[in-house]
Amino acid sequence: MSFSIERFVNLSKAVETSDLDWDYVARVGISDDEARVLRYMADTESHTIIYLRDLLAGHTARDPEISAFMSCWVYEEFNHGRAIDRFLAACGRPPSDGQYTRVTESASWTESLEAFFTLSLPLLTPHFAAAHMAWGAIDEMMAAMAYMQLAQYTRNKELAKLLLRMAKDERRHQAFYYHQAERRMRHPLGQILARLGLDNLWSPVGIGVGGDEDDLAFIAWMLLDSQRGRDELRHNDRMMGRLPGMSGCSLTFRRVDSLMRSFQSRFPGEVDRLRAQRRELGINLDADPALSLGMDAQLSQTL
């Protein structure tokens, strides 16, 4: 699989929002549940700079392709956060005063632990970059999937438009990380570090920044409680399983499924409410397979 960093850099820009129908956005609005999901997403996107700090550890900062990618990536992710914040504000749900600082300060201990490993271990071996790149690939897959599922869920057509634009960006990011991971995991030490890192430390993107495990499980019950949701998770795992040393990967399905089960055992009423609401609003998460931009097809389009 090839990836052109030149092409990526040339195509890089802030997600377009100026052409959205902002009167429609304000008139149609969004539900409280959608607002909760978008808040999680905006906070996660706005804090990409934290992940950038971790990713620039060790030798990765000296790799010209990685530096070029990261320079554009952090700008694009920051603008995803800005676009969602603008959307929420237009719906009468602006971020609260001091939201950014509060989220930064409350970033959980798992985030600090991840930061510790990602800042210190790369100094020991350059092969740790394989773990960083595989981690990035899986996070971008999850982000793209969440945006596409929310685009299917929402009744606000302008939100769906914005979400699909961001999903496309996430696929471009995924292509970079995946290509890097594939290359770096050809080395046995890269393989071992990537597999160990993901198996022991990975959790879905945003936990500890955008919210806690229950927030993530809530999002999963809202957006992935369908055949397509399960298929998308398994598809992520199949893609990861094609990386050297990752065969049989079931990471995303297992982690998300376990978070969902734990949530359901404690908040069965919430799960029932979300299901009843989808029935009431006629939302079918399996409805439009054309919207599900199958990962393989997307990768070939964006490389």
Ligand SMILES: [Fe+2]
């Ligand atoms: Fe993003």
Ligand SMILES: [Fe+2]
């Ligand atoms: Fe991304």
